[in-house]
Amino acid sequence: MGVTSLAESLVAGIRRLDQRGVEEPTMTPSELVESFAPFVLRTLKYHSVAERDLDDVCQEVFIIIFRRLPQFDPGRPIRAWIYGICMKVAAAYRRRARHRREVLVQEAPDEVVSGASSGSDVVSTQQLVAMLARLDEDKRTVLILHEIEELPMSEIALIVDCPVKTAYSRLAAARKQMLVMMSKWNPRR
Amino acid sequence: MEVPSSKDEDALDALFRKARAETSAEHVHRVKQRLHALALEVETPRGRSGSGALVSCLVVIGFSLLPAPRETVVEHAGPPPESTSVAIAAPSPELPHVVGPVPVEALASAQEVPRVESARGVPEERDQALRDRRRERARAEPARAVVAKQAVAEESSRMVPSTADEPAPAPAPVAEVVREEGEASFLRRAKVALATDPAHALRITDEHPVRYPRGVLLQEREIIAIEALIRLGRAHDARGRAASFRSRYPASAHHGHLDAQIERLLDGSTNDARR
Numbered sequence: 124m125g126v127t128s129l130a131e132s133l134v135a136g137i138r139r140l141d142q143r144g145v146e147e148p149t150m151t152p153s154e155l156v157e158s159f160a161p162f163v164l165r166t167l168k169y170h171s172v173a174e175r176d177l178d179d180v181c182q183e184v185f186i187i188i189f190r191r192l193p194q195f196d197p198g199r200p201i202r203a204w205i206y207g208i209c210m211k212v213a214a215a216y217r218r219r220a221r222h223r224r225e226v227l228v229q230e231a232p233d234e235v236v237s238g239a240s241s242g243s244d245v246v247s248t249q250q251l252v253a254m255l256a257r258l259d260e261d262k263r264t265v266l267i268l269h270e271i272e273e274l275p276m277s278e279i280a281l282i283v284d285c286p287v288k289t290a291y292s293r294l295a296a297a298r299k300q301m302l303v304m305m306s307k308w309n310p311r312r
Numbered sequence: 313m314e315v316p317s318s319k320d321e322d323a324l325d326a327l328f329r330k331a332r333a334e335t336s337a338e339h340v341h342r343v344k345q346r347l348h349a350l351a352l353e354v355e356t357p358r359g360r361s362g363s364g365a366l367v368s369c370l371v372v373i374g375f376s377l378l379p380a381p382r383e384t385v386v387e388h389a390g391p392p393p394e395s396t397s398v399a400i401a402a403p404s405p406e407l408p409h410v411v412g413p414v415p416v417e418a419l420a421s422a423q424e425v426p427r428v429e430s431a432r433g434v435p436e437e438r439d440q441a442l443r444d445r446r447r448e449r450a451r452a453e454p455a456r457a458v459v460a461k462q463a464v465a466e467e468s469s470r471m472v473p474s475t476a477d478e479p480a481p482a483p484a485p486v487a488e489v490v491r492e493e494g495e496a497s498f499l500r501r502a503k504v505a506l507a508t509d510p511a512h513a514l515r516i517t518d519e520h521p522v523r524y525p526r527g528v529l530l531q532e533r534e535i536i537a538i539e540a541l542i543r544l545g546r547a548h549d550a551r552g553r554a555a556s557f558r559s560r561y562p563a564s565a566h567h568g569h570l571d572a573q574i575e576r577l578l579d580g581s582t583n584d585a586r587r
Contacts, residue, residue, distance in 0.1 A: 156347055160340040165331070177339075179494040182346050186496070186528055248334060251327045270328040298324070305320040 159205055169267050170213040171256050184212050203282040254304050262297035265290050495524045502536045510543035
């Protein structure tokens with residue numbers, strides 16, 4: 124039977140995952156969402172999807188996941204696959220947003236709260252979003268996956284499709300750039 | 313240029329730590345709630361490998377190809393098959409949100425969907441909180457609640473009648489920023505309008521390709537449009553559109569179901585006309 128509807132895709136896809144024993148032996152759609160929604164939400168957020176649109180865009184991502192599960196190669200890491208979908212959807216979202224002339228990410232704040240001055244309670248993820256938006260995509264991806272998602276470098280290299288060594292150097296460069304931004308916006312003089 | 317200090321390093325690490333801890337369970341549940349209306353009624357059976365059950369549970373996708381509207385669920389669905397079990401098995405810890413008007417239809421037309429309780433429970437209080445919230449929404453939308461209740465009552469007295477539609481989106485901060493409505497929620501409005509104002513439902517489906525030129529819920533849109541045509545008494549148009557649906561989606565597993573529903577509804581409308 125051909126696969127055409129969302130439900131068919133979803134069930135067929137999950138069945139394939141089950142057969143391969145990928146992730147959990149039997150995963151319900153709910154569990155699939157539960158397992159990956161936090162990842163998807165964070166990924167979208169730190170790729171400049173505005174907070175107010177997060178739910179919509181996240182839903183879009185899962186619709187695509189459900190639709191395409193049957194084509195997913197279970198031999199690949201599912202997180203990498205989902206990440207790729209997130210990136211595409213986020214990029215499309217940013218294009219749409221540009222058409223609407225919205226400001227998605229507020230301009231980098233004049234002063235970045237530093238741990239030294241106010242402690243981690245006050246640090247704002249908005250500032251993080253603003254700083255991340257200034258990195259180029261390659262570096263941003265590696266930094267987010269390493270620092271926020273805490274994925275092993277080998278998996279990150281798979282996701283961004285580059286050698287592990289390159290991933291490490293992107294990480295170092297990204298961190299350096301972030302630190303420069305912090306010190307520039309928060310001079311202690 | 314400023315030279316980064318170890319304090320900046322600490323601050324940066326603090327930002328990352330905060331980001332890691334940020335996604336709330338509440339937010340994840342909101343996402344689940346939205347998706348529930350689309351597809352999460354479809355639960356794969358645990359510990360079952362037979363594909364027959366899986367194939368039959370395809371029919372249960374809440375949002376998609378279930379043409380029976382809420383009222384006709386009660387009238388036409390007839391006695392549910394013995395095997396009907398679906399997601400009505402008590403307030404499930406796994407799927408605490410049975411969302412919107414859609415599941416009601418899903419329940420009535422489900423052939424067989426094994427519903428398996430998850431080993432992973434949701435804490436009691438969260439479940440309770442969700443039920444409370446649903447009740448609040450039910451109060452806000454009494455009419456819909458009543459319809460849902462009628463349809464569900466026959467199925468299970470244990471089911472909490474759900475009226476939990478999407479929470480209203482937060483108002484956009486700037487007037488000119490018209491927030492783009494999600495495709496699913498857009499079509500859900502059409503689905504809801506079917507019973508009361510099929511012409512409006514049809515208009516929404518006509519607008520769909522314009523608003524979502526790269527939309528993914530095309531089959532869902534077609535089904536709603538076909539049903540709207542039937543309800544408007546435009547049987548000829550409905551048949552034509554159903555035929556083009558069949559030729560466009562020849563592999564859809566829902567054809568049989570769709571045909572039966574269309575025939576039934578058309579018969580119904582013809583009988584009505586005769587009366």
